[in-house]
Amino acid sequence: MASTMAAEEAPSKEAPAGWLDAVGARCLAEARGFVEARAAEHFSGRAEGELAETVIPQFLAGGKFLRPMFAYVGWRCGGPESDAAVRAAASLELLHCFALAQDDVMDGSALRRGRPALHVRFSRWHAEQRWSGSADRFGESAAILAGDLFLVWSEQLLRESGLAAEALSRGWPRYDAMRAELAVGQLADLVNDARTLPGWDSLLDVLRRKSGNYTVRRPLEFGAALAGCGPDVLAALTEYGGLVGEAFQFKDDLLGVFGDPAVTGKPSGQDLRDRKASSVVVLAAEMADRAQHDELGELLNLVTVDDDAVSRWCGLIAATGARERLGELIRERADKAQAVIDAAVVPRQAADALALLATRCTEREQ
């Protein structure tokens, strides 16, 4: 009897995961099909086409497709299952590819998802062809241009998604805000990198405007707007999105310092090596006692951050209590988000998916 109960209960936990993963797979298939067709159209038969036609569509693989999933769940808060809506949601992954390709150039990141970044792949190819000129410079320029194409194709995929004009017209303002915020946010990031450590409140402000909004809240609102959801549903999604987005970013920052390189696909302590003013670094500075504060200052001003410095820095952050405290802040936000969903009037399937996505965003290891 107990085993029958378990078997009966299982689907209610497994079904959202199965459904969500299927949504992710549909978004990948649509995005990849679209990009492959565009790349073939523009690159076939060209010297540089051989690489571009392969590397550009490949760049889509390996993504978590979180943004399209959130957009599609937002859509399902008011709209029926729809291939057109899947395509509209998938357009956000192309937007994400634009941001990743160009950010990696600007931040000088050599790895992306455990593989060479796009500019590194282009640069190696240039070197293999034994062409004259700087292979690094070529790789960076080619990755910027590939990013531009992803930006163009994202909008084209959305416009050609097959959604009705009325639905699209509700989505455009949110889509436009999202893509402009991406560029504006990255510009703000370049400025932040160049200045001294911000305070906790000012950090939270930047974080809300940039990655937090971009990953969860904006995609959810975009999908719900396409579906024509009313103000009550939109307000609930906005609140959920703000909480889960912030928790997602906190988790990202914890992984950027303490993540396992074998799982994250990035070098250990990457954010420390990059001197990123991330939430865990800022929180550690706020929680540090005098001696810890001096030691943090010393580490922040190192000319080269080697493995020893990373391990000393990690230990120091943990000793301030910032690692543990950030974990609590993540759980607090996840709990509040669940309460928002429990109280909201959204279809069961969407509510289950939101609960599952909140867990995935806050308990992930990569």
Add this chain to the structure above:
Amino acid sequence: MASTMAAEEAPSKEAPAGWLDAVGARCLAEARGFVEARAAEHFSGRAEGELAETVIPQFLAGGKFLRPMFAYVGWRCGGPESDAAVRAAASLELLHCFALAQDDVMDGSALRRGRPALHVRFSRWHAEQRWSGSADRFGESAAILAGDLFLVWSEQLLRESGLAAEALSRGWPRYDAMRAELAVGQLADLVNDARTLPGWDSLLDVLRRKSGNYTVRRPLEFGAALAGCGPDVLAALTEYGGLVGEAFQFKDDLLGVFGDPAVTGKPSGQDLRDRKASSVVVLAAEMADRAQHDELGELLNLVTVDDDAVSRWCGLIAATGARERLGELIRERADKAQAVIDAAVVPRQAADALALLATRCTEREQ
């Protein structure tokens, strides 16, 4: 009596210029108003905003607005005077700003329209703020991001132009082709730069696909498609556009070697310093005798192209006859284009404007 005749004839030559310049001014006003509003929306009250809010709209000034003019003339081959069509045409100037901002980074060009390039302005600003990190790197990244914003805003201006959905739907495929070709063409350029001098036919092929099409033919076809022009008008515009676009590029290449720095706003012989495989350089190689060919090869392989090398190179190109021959090719194309317009059934105002634009494209000194 003679003076009365002259006074009566004058308007027929002056009117197109007055009308065209007014179109250019209307396009600039629309583009600038749109960009200023977007920049204020995104940058107000930010540390980096002070500069971005000024520099980004300023970047629009000083342009020739050729592409919007061609697009609007294309529109007038089938459509009435319209502010919505002016906005749609102006979107092409924002697309052009995207290309200029990013190309200058990739080509390492410090000057644009006689003023510091966008990345140089951002870089100097970083240095003035005395921030840490590389000012050059910051300038390049900021200019790439400003380019991204122009790319986004171009599409948004077109979509929000006020043209009817039916008109827009005729324009999108051409608009999409144009912006994708910009990125794809720049990628091909990076590859060309890195290889040996192409032959004349292969150069013409690249030139037609890239800048020739982009400046004249595509904008004309785009405007005419928005207006719903029939196949006969489109065919005439395509033929005219191919001829004038190629002549425009030949002229551009002549100015890149022989242009007066005080007029062009670029250093003398800029294309030689950049080792650009431009039409005049390729033609010189084809027309050179054995001794000239050897000397050209020597110049092409110089590690540094100084003022002496530029002046030797200019003399050599002229001595092969390539400078004069390219001038003939330009005039041939301009004459053929005029014949196409004379035979085409387009409104008088559009025909006059096309004749004037052909002259401006082929007889300009900057």
